[in-house]
Amino acid sequence: MRDHxxxxxPLERILLYAVLFFLAVxxxxxxxxxxxxxxxxxxxxxxxxxxxxxxxxxxDPWFTAWSTAQIGVQxxxxxxxxxxxxxxxxxxxxxxxxxxxLNGYILTQFRFRGANALFAxxxxxxxxxxxxVLIPMAKTLGILGxxxxxxxxxxVNSVYGIGFTTLFFRNYYAAxxxxxxxxxxxxxxxxxxxxxxxxxxSSAPIIVVTVIWQxxxxxxxxxxxxSFSDYSSFPITVALNNLVNSSTGVKEYNVHFAGAFxxxxxxxxxxxxxxxxxxxxxxxxxxxx
Amino acid sequence: xxxLDLINVEKSxxxxxxxxxxxxxxxxxxxxxxxxxxxxxxxxxxxxxxxxEEPSGGQLRLDGRDITPLAPADRNISMVxxxxxxxxxxxxxxxxEFPLAMRKVEKSKRAERVKSVARLLQIEHLLDRKPRQxxxxxxxxxxxxxxxxxxxxxxxFDEPLSNLDAQLRLDMRTEIKKLHHRLGxxxxxxxxxxxxxxxxxTRIAVMKGGVLQQLGSPYEVYNQPANMFVAGFMGSPRMNLxxxxxxxxxxxxxxxxxxxxxPLVRIPLPAPSAALSAYAGxxxxxxxxxxxxxxxxxxxxxxxxECMFDARxxxxxxxxxxxxxVLDLGGxxxxxxxxxxxxxxxxxxxxxxVELSKLVCFDADTERRIA
Amino acid sequence: MRAGALPKxxxxxxxxxxxxxxxxxxxxxxxxxxxxxxxxxxxxxxGTTNYQRLFVLENWRVSLGNLWIFALLxxxxxxALGLGFAIMIDQHIRAEGAFRSIxxxxxxxxxxxxxTAWKWLLDPGVGLEHTLRDLGWQSFTFGWIKDSDMAIxxxxxxxxxxxxxxxxxxxLAGLRGVDAEQVSAARVDGARSWQIYLHIIIPxxxxxxxxxxxxxxxxxxxxxxxxxALTNGGPGRSTWLPSVFMYQYSxxxxxxxxxxxxxxxxxxGIAVVVLPYLYSEMRKVKNA
Numbered sequence: 001m002r003d004h005x006x007x008x009x010p011l012e013r014i015l016l017y018a019v020l021f022f023l024a025v026x027x028x029x030x031x032x033x034x035x036x037x038x039x040x041x042x043x044x045x046x047x048x049x050x051x052x053x054x055x056x057x058x059x060d061p062w063f064t065a066w067s068t069a070q071i072g073v074q075x076x077x078x079x080x081x082x083x084x085x086x087x088x089x090x091x092x093x094x095x096x097x098x099x100x101x102l103n104g105y106i107l108t109q110f111r112f113r114g115a116n117a118l119f120a121x122x123x124x125x126x127x128x129x130x131x132x133v134l135i136p137m138a139k140t141l142g143i144l145g146x147x148x149x150x151x152x153x154x155x156v157n158s159v160y161g162i163g164f165t166t167l168f169f170r171n172y173y174a175a176x177x178x179x180x181x182x183x184x185x186x187x188x189x190x191x192x193x194x195x196x197x198x199x200x201x202s203s204a205p206i207i208v209v210t211v212i213w214q215x216x217x218x219x220x221x222x223x224x225x226x227s228f229s230d231y232s233s234f235p236i237t238v239a240l241n242n243l244v245n246s247s248t249g250v251k252e253y254n255v256h257f258a259g260a261f262x263x264x265x266x267x268x269x270x271x272x273x274x275x276x277x278x279x280x281x282x283x284x285x286x287x288x289x
Numbered sequence: 290x291x292x293l294d295l296i297n298v299e300k301s302x303x304x305x306x307x308x309x310x311x312x313x314x315x316x317x318x319x320x321x322x323x324x325x326x327x328x329x330x331x332x333x334x335x336x337x338x339x340x341x342e343e344p345s346g347g348q349l350r351l352d353g354r355d356i357t358p359l360a361p362a363d364r365n366i367s368m369v370x371x372x373x374x375x376x377x378x379x380x381x382x383x384x385x386e387f388p389l390a391m392r393k394v395e396k397s398k399r400a401e402r403v404k405s406v407a408r409l410l411q412i413e414h415l416l417d418r419k420p421r422q423x424x425x426x427x428x429x430x431x432x433x434x435x436x437x438x439x440x441x442x443x444x445x446f447d448e449p450l451s452n453l454d455a456q457l458r459l460d461m462r463t464e465i466k467k468l469h470h471r472l473g474x475x476x477x478x479x480x481x482x483x484x485x486x487x488x489x490x491t492r493i494a495v496m497k498g499g500v501l502q503q504l505g506s507p508y509e510v511y512n513q514p515a516n517m518f519v520a521g522f523m524g525s526p527r528m529n530l531x532x533x534x535x536x537x538x539x540x541x542x543x544x545x546x547x548x549x550x551x552p553l554v555r556i557p558l559p560a561p562s563a564a565l566s567a568y569a570g571x572x573x574x575x576x577x578x579x580x581x582x583x584x585x586x587x588x589x590x591x592x593x594x595e596c597m598f599d600a601r602x603x604x605x606x607x608x609x610x611x612x613x614x615v616l617d618l619g620g621x622x623x624x625x626x627x628x629x630x631x632x633x634x635x636x637x638x639x640x641x642x643v644e645l646s647k648l649v650c651f652d653a654d655t656e657r658r659i660a
Numbered sequence: 661m662r663a664g665a666l667p668k669x670x671x672x673x674x675x676x677x678x679x680x681x682x683x684x685x686x687x688x689x690x691x692x693x694x695x696x697x698x699x700x701x702x703x704x705x706x707g708t709t710n711y712q713r714l715f716v717l718e719n720w721r722v723s724l725g726n727l728w729i730f731a732l733l734x735x736x737x738x739x740a741l742g743l744g745f746a747i748m749i750d751q752h753i754r755a756e757g758a759f760r761s762i763x764x765x766x767x768x769x770x771x772x773x774x775x776t777a778w779k780w781l782l783d784p785g786v787g788l789e790h791t792l793r794d795l796g797w798q799s800f801t802f803g804w805i806k807d808s809d810m811a812i813x814x815x816x817x818x819x820x821x822x823x824x825x826x827x828x829x830x831x832l833a834g835l836r837g838v839d840a841e842q843v844s845a846a847r848v849d850g851a852r853s854w855q856i857y858l859h860i861i862i863p864x865x866x867x868x869x870x871x872x873x874x875x876x877x878x879x880x881x882x883x884x885x886x887x888x889a890l891t892n893g894g895p896g897r898s899t900w901l902p903s904v905f906m907y908q909y910s911x912x913x914x915x916x917x918x919x920x921x922x923x924x925x926x927x928x929g930i931a932v933v934v935l936p937y938l939y940s941e942m943r944k945v946k947n948a
Contacts, residue, residue: 220770
């Protein structure tokens, strides 16, 4: 509560901080366990418990996860798939963001019949279960010759990212002061003039939000990766799942944890650096957050 | 026993001192208005009285009871907020009932009380509506109704009329004054509008920069302002304040307004007070209200307490009810309030009579009134 | 400004892509659900046989039952916790930013990462049970993830951990949107903190509850990655959800038409939840 006084009885405050602290520890526990146990040799995990710090520190699991772990039939570690993910994410983010900006501009600055219906259709596309497009998309990629390639994944992720990016930019430009656009038009700015000279220069916040949102979502994406790529084009999420789920016999927990952390690092870094922009993306992504 | 005592109340935010040593004693049934420009600390003082903020120093007593450490709920006060602060998810009836429900008043008594308050404020027909369905004036009444529900020892009003349009503001002002008389309630009221202060208050506390400039009746504050700030803040148009020299000549005092390039204007003071006489030979600020001057028509002579002077008309502002005329008096602007049908033209020289018993003088350095 | 040819032209690729790759594909899959497709798509009409088959398949009933349990618990717990966290953080906490960051970071992780971490955390052999026993509590058991009846609850735990921060962010924004003067008025009126939350603040959060519900419900229906990483549908098929069913039947069991039918059912479920919400939001957009 926005209380001007130093709130309440000290006991209540102490309890509050205690509860929050406890919850924070609970939330951090999985990461702690992951990192901790990724630095232990396997027998220490099996004989000891998950919570204890490593007695015998080793970075071997990380090397294994990165370069020698068995992914499918190849003992390549996660490295090639880590690169695959970058090869996928960067173009897909750029494409979907640019198209989203263009769409948002057109939908807010121009009137035409069906504009609202179109926006509603794009909005709904964000909610659909992607299972429903798997079969026809597989066929399409086959026809286009992009089946099992990173290019195919770029295409798929871009297409299904357009709904979100359009939503973000549309809401942003809808709140943009119209007087600026009008006076630019009076001064003679044409279609691209308004976009490149007035709107885009002021779009830094929403561009950041969109890029962060798309980067996080596409990097973390699994279903399309599992359905449309093969061993040469797996993104890291698929590779990680492959590593963990198909290991028979000895389960190398430490390698799994190291691998999971490797897969998590890029989006975690983006999260830590982006702070409020990440949150804004979440809120905007909840339509009228 | 006073109804409300503010004893040496101070408030600082970090190193920023917002309120300096405020002491006020309010009797039962009084209507105290805290008035001053934005940032003078009046809202902070109100929040402290309400218990929404803690003072950094000093004490508050309600009917002799020390309420300084008490939470707002335990102080037996009610407050009406500037934005009305009605609870949007409750009907009008439930809004008014809320403080009673919180005090665990019996259900039948609550209903009865809501009805009588609604009748008093003429909002019975609105009881089942939600706040978003009401106009500004109606919301204001509901806010007042909610404050009245509990019959507390003290009512606080925080700029309640600021969000209303001009005509509605005047109507509600009268309503509030009528309520005050009907209920005999003790009220502390905050506003930045000095006319509201004048019309509503039994006593006015003029504040500036967290310091109490003057505490007095509307008459005192208007006619005997404690310093130049109060003189300039209260009254519209503001009091004319002219820097002049108190010259002594032939055993009598006169105000001399001496500006370069302008002829000397001399206003003799036939009966100066002893305190004023002590300022002979020094600079003072002479204060005269616009309505203390009249146009000298042909054949008029000054009375014993008046003085005649000449000045050039600069601007004429007819308001309908009267005419405000800005004069050039020795190079300074001087506003006078004349009859609505006066015939004067800009640039014209004219003769005026000023009522000297209404003159107040201020020390040029301390800006305080010379008694 | 009225749209000339250029804006329409530039918009059309997106329109085309959405029409084809979203609605066109939906139509295609819908059609397939009425065919005899097995390993490959076939266009031979089969009427409603596939839907009939769905309703008798044990796997589908398990999937639906699991979805029901999962969705109810996931949505209920995430909203309750999210609201609770938001209220606590709203109390003028020092290091508010740090707490928010800690509760929200799981949203930055892939469900695969989350599933992998929790998979071993909840495993009795190496995770919680083993750890607590090792620390002295010999009789502690927590084998839910290996138990057909309880495994679905493990999915709930992991999913709640992932998303609570997001719900918290939604409610925090809602809480801060409440007029501070109303809270002051309530304090003067005699209400204690809990009464102010109960009578005044939370009733105003209606729209936030709705938003959170819609988003969580649609996430629950779409949940796939988490299941695969956490339990891979197991033990056996006890943590199957419709999404797992669809993938299995379409691509592994070569009953593509049945898989298509299940996808259509998923879409129907989401439509029921999302369409009314979208409709009211679009009305607001139109009136704005």
